[in-house]
Amino acid sequence: MDKIIAEIKNIKAKNTIIFxxxxxxxxxxxxxxxxxxxxxxxxxxYRETEAGSNPREYNGLKHANLKILQSLLKDYENMFRFLHSxxxxxxxxxTFTDDKTTQYDDCCLTNGNQTRFIVLILVLLKLFFxxxxxxxVKGKDFQSFIKTNFDDIExxxxxxxxxxxxxxxxxxxxxxxxxxxxxSFNKMDIDSFLNARIRIQxxxxxxxxDDLDDETLDTYHAGTLIAEANNDTxxxxxxxxxxxxxxxxxxxxxxxxxxxxxxxxxEIEFRLGExxxxxxxxxxxxxxxLAVATGILCKENDIFKSTNQRIPIYKLxxxxxxxxxVDNTIMAISKIIPLLYKIRVNYIEPYLEDCKRKFTRxxxxxxxxxxxxxxxxxxxxxxxxxxxxxxxxLIQRNINYNIEHIMPVIVFRIRMLFRENEKNKxxxxxxxxxxxDFFKGLVEAVYKKYVELKLAGLPxxxxxxxxxxxxxxxxxxxxIAFKNFYKSSETDYITKNSHIIK
Numbered sequence: 001m002d003k004i005i006a007e008i009k010n011i012k013a014k015n016t017i018i019f020x021x022x023x024x025x026x027x028x029x030x031x032x033x034x035x036x037x038x039x040x041x042x043x044x045x046y047r048e049t050e051a052g053s054n055p056r057e058y059n060g061l062k063h064a065n066l067k068i069l070q071s072l073l074k075d076y077e078n079m080f081r082f083l084h085s086x087x088x089x090x091x092x093x094x095t096f097t098d099d100k101t102t103q104y105d106d107c108c109l110t111n112g113n114q115t116r117f118i119v120l121i122l123v124l125l126k127l128f129f130x131x132x133x134x135x136x137v138k139g140k141d142f143q144s145f146i147k148t149n150f151d152d153i154e155x156x157x158x159x160x161x162x163x164x165x166x167x168x169x170x171x172x173x174x175x176x177x178x179x180x181x182x183x184s185f186n187k188m189d190i191d192s193f194l195n196a197r198i199r200i201q202x203x204x205x206x207x208x209x210d211d212l213d214d215e216t217l218d219t220y221h222a223g224t225l226i227a228e229a230n231n232d233t234x235x236x237x238x239x240x241x242x243x244x245x246x247x248x249x250x251x252x253x254x255x256x257x258x259x260x261x262x263x264x265x266x267e268i269e270f271r272l273g274e275x276x277x278x279x280x281x282x283x284x285x286x287x288x289x290l291a292v293a294t295g296i297l298c299k300e301n302d303i304f305k306s307t308n309q310r311i312p313i314y315k316l317x318x319x320x321x322x323x324x325x326v327d328n329t330i331m332a333i334s335k336i337i338p339l340l341y342k343i344r345v346n347y348i349e350p351y352l353e354d355c356k357r358k359f360t361r362x363x364x365x366x367x368x369x370x371x372x373x374x375x376x377x378x379x380x381x382x383x384x385x386x387x388x389x390x391x392x393x394l395i396q397r398n399i400n401y402n403i404e405h406i407m408p409v410i411v412f413r414i415r416m417l418f419r420e421n422e423k424n425k426x427x428x429x430x431x432x433x434x435x436x437d438f439f440k441g442l443v444e445a446v447y448k449k450y451v452e453l454k455l456a457g458l459p460x461x462x463x464x465x466x467x468x469x470x471x472x473x474x475x476x477x478x479x480i481a482f483k484n485f486y487k488s489s490e491t492d493y494i495t496k497n498s499h500i501i502k
Contacts, residue, residue: 001127004191005127005149007039008043009152009153011042012042015103016102017036018037018100018101019034019100019200020034020195020197023099023102029204030203031201031204032202033200034199035198036200037198039194041119042119042123044109045109046159046227048397049220049223050092050106051091051092051108052090052205052219052227053227054108054109056114057113058113058118058167060170061170066174068118069118069171071084073181073188074184077196080196081196084198086200087112087116087198087201088110088202088230089107089109089201089202090107090108090202090203090226091205092104092105092106092107094206108224112198117162117163117167119198121167121168122185122193123193125168126193127149127190128145134175134176143165146163205223206219220396220397242284243271243284244271249321250270253321254321254330254337255334257337257338257425258334258341266282268281268284269281269282269283286404287341289404290341290344290411292307293307293407293408293411294340294418294494296329296494296498298316298501304467307408307467308467316501319501320501323501336418338426339425339427344403347436347439348403348406349403351439351440354440355443356401358444359399359447360395360396363395363398363399367391372455376454376457377394380394381394402462405450409471410442410446412472413475413479415494416493416494417429417430417491419491419493429488430483431486434486441482442479442482444478445475445478453471
């Protein structure tokens with residue numbers, strides 16, 4: 001057992017992926033495809049890496065994951081890789097030592113995280129029960145096994161803490177209740193299982209960035225975009241149904257003012273990937289999310305839960321479009337969307353990038369001066385103080401942001417500042433001249449809270465934390481200070497035009 005544990009840990013320590021056979025590499029040097037042994041994917045990073053961040057956590061034995069588990073136990077050596085689509089990984093700064101091996105600086109498992117966690121749990125169970133057949137186990141004993149054997153490598157330690165024991169117990173209980181699968185597990189040879197194959201597609205992020213016109217994208221944002229798009233395909237039917245079915249009404253009602261203001265400048269994408277020409281585009285979810293964050297359609301607690309979820313937002317607008325006597329609400333939303341989009345593009349996006357550079361410098365200085373000892377990266381910082389390049393990368397990874405986590409909070413903060421101007425268009429009660437300082441301060445306050453939450457150590461996934469009321473309280477003091485300083489009045493525009501969808 002010790003030899004096997006050392007081997008799989010060594011794979012992670014070397015940041016290598018070794019294929020079972022020679023890989024295929026595309027002519028444009030952007031994609032690698034092939035098959036790799038299970039042991040090569042056990043500890044691939046997927047959260048807040050320089051190569052992106054995957055928003056989807058392992059969610060237990062749901063229907064699809066149960067099928068994956070069953071396929072693994074039935075025939076992991078042969079049929080499994082033909083019955084499941086495999087995994088997708090994004091790499092930063094890869095090097096190729098031969099036609100089977102690639103080393104990399106950072107990686108993100110952008111699709112296939114459910115499969116990887118099931119494989120990993122089965123491996124951990126086989127290692128835990130290497131001398132006996134599967135039986136019930138206490139959570140503290142299993143966690144002690146994990147800590148004893150996998151706590152010495154930072155990347156592995158950070159990943160295995162997401163192997164929650166309740167998810168492990170779920171698999172143990174399923175096996176105990178299904179005799180044929182229990183027999184398959186007990187007969188499973190750990191070496192042959194670790195060397196069984198899974199299909200893999202690797203995106204070489206650096207090469208992809210070189211050909212993009214969008215200078216605002218770095219490796220993190222490009223990798224995150226790929227991860228979110230791959231996970232969005234899990235819900236493609238929601239996009240297809242909502243976007244296609246309601247396109248006319250959305251254009252004529254919800255996006256009426258946006259289409260007028262941004263005619264031929266920005267194209268609305270109703271289904272992910274449908275706009276392929278090199279034009280500026282915005283997905284319907286981005287625009288609808290802005291309106292939901294104002295609270296015009298839901299109670300305050302539902303704002304927190306909904307704005308970072310796709311399906312609840314679609315359901316809100318599906319119901320709104322079916323209701324009678326909501327013309328005022330629809331007209332208000334139509335006016336809100338272009339104003340908030342303009343704020344996003346003109347203020348929030350550039351100020352976030354400015355803040356990112358500022359925070360990277362500040363937190364690197366804190367790291368060097370020993371002020372990050374109580375954070376989740378404290379131990380890692382100590383080990384990298386003599387390696388400036390790696391320290392810089394560590395700080396950047398933890399400073400990175402997802403604008404969809406921050407923009408709803410900004411909107412939530414300013415929702416009482418809407419007013420209609422003399423042209424019957426929506427505006428803010430804060431003057432144009434004062435907006436740069438106002439939004440700079442607000443962005444910095446919310447972004448700082450976002451970073452602090454990450455560095456404090458997340459009790460659950462980041463997407464869950466950013467749906468919490470406490471996170472939405474960030475920026476409140478800054479908002480009040482600027483509002484009072486500029487003598488900017490609050491209005492009842494949202495309250496007057498709201499229609500709570502139940």
